[in-house]
Amino acid sequence: xxxxxxxxxxxxxxxxxxxxxxxxxxxxxxxxxxxxxxxxxxxxxxxxxxxxxxxxxxxxxxxxxxxxxxxxxxxxxxxxxxxxxxxxxxxxxxxxxxxxxxxxxxxxxxxxxxxxxxxxxxxxxxxxxxxxxxxxxxxxxxxxxxxxxxxxxxxxxxxxxxxxxxxxxxxxxxxxxxxxxxxxxxxxxxxxxxxxxxxxxxxxxxxxxxxxxxxxxxxxxxxxxxxxxxxxxxxxxxxxxxxxxxxxxxxxxxxxxxxxxxxxxxxxxxxxxxxxxxxxxxxxxxxxxxxxxxxxxxxxxxxxxxxxxxxxxxxxxxxxxxxxxxxxxxxxxxxxxxxxxxxxxxxxxxxxxxxxxxxxxxxxxxxxxxxxxxxxxxxxxxxxxxxxxxxxxxxxxxxxxxxxxxxxxxxxxxxxxxxxxxxxxxxxxxxxxxxxxxxxxxxxxxxxxxxxxxxxxxxxxxxxxxxxxxxxxxxxxxxxxxxxxxxxxxxxxxxx
Amino acid sequence: xxxxxxxxxxxxxxxxxxxxxxxxxxxxxxxxxxxxxxxxxxxxxxxxxxxxxxxxxxxxxxxxxxxxxxxxxxxxxxxxxxxxxxxxxxxxxxxxxxxxxxxxxxxxxxxxxxxxxxxxxxxxxxxxxxxxxxxxxxxxxxxxxxxxxxxxxxxxxxxxxxxxxxxxxxxxxxxxxxxxxxxxxxxxxxxxxxxxxxxxxxxxxxxxxxxxxxxxxxxxxxxxxxxxxxxxxxxxxxxxxxxxxxxxxxxxxxxxxxxxxxxxxxxxxxxxxxxxxxxxxxxxxxxxxxxxxxxxxxxxxxxxxxxxxxxxxxxxxxxxxxxxxxxxxxxxxxxxxxxxxxxxxxxxxxxxxxxxxxxxxxxxxxxxxxxxxxxxxxxxxxxxxxxxxxxxxxxxxxxxxxxxxxxxxxxxxxxxxxxxxxxxxxxxxxxxxxxxxxxxxxxxxxx
Numbered sequence: 001x002x003x004x005x006x007x008x009x010x011x012x013x014x015x016x017x018x019x020x021x022x023x024x025x026x027x028x029x030x031x032x033x034x035x036x037x038x039x040x041x042x043x044x045x046x047x048x049x050x051x052x053x054x055x056x057x058x059x060x061x062x063x064x065x066x067x068x069x070x071x072x073x074x075x076x077x078x079x080x081x082x083x084x085x086x087x088x089x090x091x092x093x094x095x096x097x098x099x100x101x102x103x104x105x106x107x108x109x110x111x112x113x114x115x116x117x118x119x120x121x122x123x124x125x126x127x128x129x130x131x132x133x134x135x136x137x138x139x140x141x142x143x144x145x146x147x148x149x150x151x152x153x154x155x156x157x158x159x160x161x162x163x164x165x166x167x168x169x170x171x172x173x174x175x176x177x178x179x180x181x182x183x184x185x186x187x188x189x190x191x192x193x194x195x196x197x198x199x200x201x202x203x204x205x206x207x208x209x210x211x212x213x214x215x216x217x218x219x220x221x222x223x224x225x226x227x228x229x230x231x232x233x234x235x236x237x238x239x240x241x242x243x244x245x246x247x248x249x250x251x252x253x254x255x256x257x258x259x260x261x262x263x264x265x266x267x268x269x270x271x272x273x274x275x276x277x278x279x280x281x282x283x284x285x286x287x288x289x290x291x292x293x294x295x296x297x298x299x300x301x302x303x304x305x306x307x308x309x310x311x312x313x314x315x316x317x318x319x320x321x322x323x324x325x326x327x328x329x330x331x332x333x334x335x336x337x338x339x340x341x342x343x344x345x346x347x348x349x350x351x352x353x354x355x356x357x358x359x360x361x362x363x364x365x366x367x368x369x370x371x372x373x374x375x376x377x378x379x380x381x382x383x384x385x386x387x388x389x390x391x392x393x394x395x396x397x398x399x400x401x402x403x404x405x406x407x408x409x410x411x412x413x414x415x416x417x418x419x420x421x422x423x424x425x426x427x428x429x430x431x432x433x434x435x436x437x438x439x440x441x442x443x444x445x446x447x448x449x450x451x452x453x454x455x456x457x458x459x460x461x462x463x464x465x466x467x468x469x470x471x472x473x474x475x476x477x478x479x480x481x482x483x484x485x486x487x488x489x490x491x492x493x494x495x496x
Numbered sequence: 497x498x499x500x501x502x503x504x505x506x507x508x509x510x511x512x513x514x515x516x517x518x519x520x521x522x523x524x525x526x527x528x529x530x531x532x533x534x535x536x537x538x539x540x541x542x543x544x545x546x547x548x549x550x551x552x553x554x555x556x557x558x559x560x561x562x563x564x565x566x567x568x569x570x571x572x573x574x575x576x577x578x579x580x581x582x583x584x585x586x587x588x589x590x591x592x593x594x595x596x597x598x599x600x601x602x603x604x605x606x607x608x609x610x611x612x613x614x615x616x617x618x619x620x621x622x623x624x625x626x627x628x629x630x631x632x633x634x635x636x637x638x639x640x641x642x643x644x645x646x647x648x649x650x651x652x653x654x655x656x657x658x659x660x661x662x663x664x665x666x667x668x669x670x671x672x673x674x675x676x677x678x679x680x681x682x683x684x685x686x687x688x689x690x691x692x693x694x695x696x697x698x699x700x701x702x703x704x705x706x707x708x709x710x711x712x713x714x715x716x717x718x719x720x721x722x723x724x725x726x727x728x729x730x731x732x733x734x735x736x737x738x739x740x741x742x743x744x745x746x747x748x749x750x751x752x753x754x755x756x757x758x759x760x761x762x763x764x765x766x767x768x769x770x771x772x773x774x775x776x777x778x779x780x781x782x783x784x785x786x787x788x789x790x791x792x793x794x795x796x797x798x799x800x801x802x803x804x805x806x807x808x809x810x811x812x813x814x815x816x817x818x819x820x821x822x823x824x825x826x827x828x829x830x831x832x833x834x835x836x837x838x839x840x841x842x843x844x845x846x847x848x849x850x851x852x853x854x855x856x857x858x859x860x861x862x863x864x865x866x867x868x869x870x871x872x873x874x875x876x877x878x879x880x881x882x883x884x885x886x887x888x889x890x891x892x893x894x895x896x897x898x899x900x901x902x903x904x905x906x907x908x909x910x911x912x913x914x915x916x917x918x919x920x921x922x923x924x925x926x927x928x929x930x931x932x933x934x935x936x937x938x939x940x941x942x943x
C-alpha cells in the first residue's frame with residue numbers, strides 16, 4: 001500500500017518541472033501508470049482508504065483514478081464518497097486533469113446520472129467543474145447537454161446559470177490541427193483541449209447542439225428571462241444548414257416558442273434573422289401558421305380578436321405542442337403591452353382611462369375596477385416592464401405618470417450623462433475585447449487548415465506567374481481582399 | 497320630415513348610402529346647367545338619393561332628364577326611388593307608353609346599327625367600319641349598356657386614320673370608363689391620349705379625367721396636381737360631360753389642402769395663375785386655402801365644414817369627403833402644434849373642438865397612427881410636442897451598434913465553429929425536408 005501511495009503521489013514531483021514539455025511527458029506517463037494500476041486488485045481494494053492521503057487539488061489525476069475505482073467497486077460508504085466527489089469537482093487542478101479526460105468524463109457522467117448525487121448538488125458541482133476546466137465556457141461538451149437536461153428536468157436551473165449564460169462558439173469534432181503546444185500549456189485555447197481525443201467530451205451530433213440551445217431557451221423561459229430565452233431560441237432558429245431544404249423538428253419547435261417569447265419580450269412579432277436557413281424559413285412559415293396568426297392578432301388586433309384567434313386554434317392544439325402555458329402568458333401580457341404602448345401617447349393618463357382603453361385578452365373585456373388596474377400596474381413595475389408612478393392627488397383622479405425612458409423620445413434634453421455613456425461604451429468595448437482570444441483561436445485554426453494553406457500556395461503561385469509575365473507589382477491582389485469576399489458563413493467548402 | 501321621406505331614407509341607410517340632412521348652398525337648376533351628357537342624370541340621381549331637402553326635386557329632375565334620353569333602365573330606377581320618397585307626385589308612376597315605345601325603338605336602332613355595321617364590314621371600307629362602331633358605341637352608351645359601348649368604342653381602334661379620330665376614341669373610352677368607375681382603365685386610356693398634341697382642348701379633358709381617376713383611386717396628391725395643371729383657357733364645354741370649372745376648383749383645392757404643406761399650397765395653388773382663374777368660380781375654396789396658409793386653421797376648417805353638404809352631394813367627391821376632411825383636419829392640428837412645445841387641451845378644444853367629440857381622443861388616435869409627434873398629459877390637460885434629441889439618439893445608436901457588433905461576431909464565430917466541426921444540418925435521405933431525428937419534445941414546466 002505504501003508503494004501504491006508513493007506511486008500516486010509521484011505526480012506532480014516535488015522537484016517541479018523544467019518546462020511544459022517536461023510536464024507534458026511526465027503527466028502522460030503518470031496517466032499510463034494509473035491506467036495500469038486501475039486494473040490491479042490491490043489498487044481496487046485499497047482505493048477507498050488511499051483517498052484520504054491523496055490531495056484532490058494537488059494530485060488531481062491520482063485522486064480521480066481512486067474516486068472512479070471506489071465508485072466502481074462500491075468499496076467506500078456512499079455519503080463519504082459523495083462528499084469526496086463534490087470536493088474533488090470543486091477543487092481539482094484544471095491543468096493536470098486535461099491528461100485524464102476519459103476518467104473525468106466518466107465521473108461527470110456518473111454525477112449527472114442522478115443515481116446517487118442529489119440533482120441540486122450534481123448540477124451545482126458539475127457546473128463548477130466544467131467552468132474550472134474551461135473558464136471561457138466557449139466549448140460545448142456532451143456534459144453540457146446532459147447537465148442542461150438535468151437542470152431543466154429537476155428544476156435546478158439557477159445553479160447551472162453561470163454555465164448556461166456562456167456563449168458557445170466552438171464544438172468538439174473539429175479536425176484537430178496539429179497544435180504544437182503541449183496539452184498543459186496555459187495559453188492553449190479551450191477548443192484545443194476540450195476535444196474528443198482528450199476524452200473530455202464525447203462526439204456530438206447536430207441534434208445535441210440544437211437540443212442544448214433549446215433546453216437553454218426553456219430554462220430561461222422557466223425563469224421568465226425573456227431576453228435570454230429569445231437569444232437562446234434564436235440560436236436554434238438560425239442553425240446553419242448545408243443545403244436549401246433541410247430543417248429539423250427541434251428548430252420548428254424552437255421557432256414556435258421563439259415567436260411567443262418574442263411577443264412577451266417586445267410586444268411585437270420578432271423578425272427572422274437573415275441568416276436563417278432557407279429550408280428552415282419555409283418550414284417555419286408552414287408549420288408555424290397558428291403561431292403567426294396568433295402573433296398577428298396580438299400585434300394589430302383587439303383583445304377580442306386575439307381571444308377569438310386563440311379559441312379558433314384551440315387550447316388543445318397548444319397543449320399538444322407543449323406551449324399552452326406560454327400562450328396563456330402571451331394572452332395575459334397582451335393588456336400589459338397595450339398599457340405600455342400608451343406611453344407613446346400619454347405622459348400621464350388616469351387609471352379610469354387605462355381601464356377603458358385596454359382590454360384583457362383572457363376575458364376580452366376591460367378590467368372591472370380601478371383597483372385591478374392599479375394592481376396590474378404595480379405588477380408591471382415590479383417586473384421592470386413599466387417605468388412610472390401611480391399618483392393620487394386629492395383634487396384630481398388617480399393616474400399613472402410615465403417616467404421618461406432613457407431612449408431618444410425623452411423631451412427634457414434627456415439622454416445619458418457623458419460619464420454614464422462612456423461607462424456603457426467601455427463595457428461594450430470590454431465585452432468585445434473578451435472575444436479577442438476566441439477570434440484569435442478561430443483565426444489560427446482556419447489559418448492552419450489544410451484548405452487554407454492549399455489556397456495560399458495556389459495564390460502565391462499565381463502571383464509569381466503574374467509577376468513573371470507582367471514584370472510589375474501592380475496586379476498583385478493581396479489575398480486578404482479575396483478572403484473578405486469569401487462568405488465565412490458557409491464555412492470552408494470541403495474538397496476546396 | 498315627411499313620413500314617406502323618412503321611409504325612403506331608412507331604406508337608403510340600410511343600403512349604406514350617404515345621407516345629407518343639411519341643406520346645401522347650391523341651387524339645383526343652376527348647378528345642373530353646368531353639365532351636359534349622361535353625367536347630368538348621374539348627378540341628379542345622386543343628389544336625390546342623398547340629400548334630404550332636395551330629394552324630391554332632384555329625383556323629379558332626374559326623371560325628366562331620363563325621359564329626354566333613351567336609357568329606360570335609368571328611368572325605371574329613378575321612378576322606383578320617387579315612388580318610395582313621394583308616391584303622390586305625378587312623376588312617380590311609370591309612363592308606360594313612353595317606356596314601351598322607347599324600348600322598342602332602342603331595340604330597332606340597335607338592330608339597324610348592327611346590320612349596317614355588318615354591311616360595312618362586308619364592304620371592307622375602313623372609314624365606314626370605324627364610323628359604324630362609333631355609332632353603335634354612342635347608341636349603346638345612350639341606352640345605358642356601357643359594357644357594349646366600351647367594346648364598340650375599342651373596336652374603333654384598328655381603323656383609325658387621323659389623330660383626331662384617335663382622340664375621339666380615347667375620349668369615348670375615358671368617358672365610358674369614368675361612368676363605369678373603372679379608375680385604372682381611365683388612367684390607361686388617358687395615358688394613351690398623352691402622345692397626341694393635336695388639340696389644345698384635349699389637354700383640359702385629359703387633366704380633368706385623369707384627376708378624377710386618381711381621386712377614385714385615393715391618390716389625392718397626384719389627383720391634386722392633375723387638377724392644378726388644368727388650363728382655364730380651354731372652354732368648359734370641352735369637359736363638362738365630366739365636371740364643371742367650379743368642380744375643378746373644388747377638387748383641386750380640397751385635394752391640395754389634404755395633401756400639400758403650406759409652402760406647396762402657396763406656390764402651386766395661390767400663386768398658380770392658371771388655377772387662380774378656376775378658383776374664381778369657388779371663392780370659398782380660395783379663402784380656405786388662404787386661411788390655412790396664413791395659419792388660421794380653425795377658420796379654414798369652419799369654411800370647409802359649412803360646405804360639407806355640398807361636397808357630399810358631388811358625384812366623385814362623396815365617397816372621399818370623410819377621408820379628405822379628416823386629412824385636412826389632422827394636418828391643421830399638426831401644423832397648429834409645430835410652433836409650440838406645450839399646448840393646453842383647452843386651447844386645442846377651442847381651436848378644433850367639435851361638439852360631442854373630445855379633442856383628446858382624436859389626438860390620441862393621431863399619435864397612435866404616427867401622424868402626430870406629441871404626447872398627452874391627460875391629468876394636467878396638456879399636449880407636449882416631442883422634439884427629437886440628437887444627442888440621445890446618437891448615444892442609443894452607438895450602444896446599439898456596439899451590441900449588434902458583438903452579437904454578430906459571436907454568431908459568426910459559432911457558425912464557423914459549427915461548420916468546422918461538421919455539425920451543420922444535412923438533408924435526411926428519405927424524409928424530404930426533415931433530417932431524420934427521433935422525436936424530441938420537452939415537457940412544458942412553466943408556471
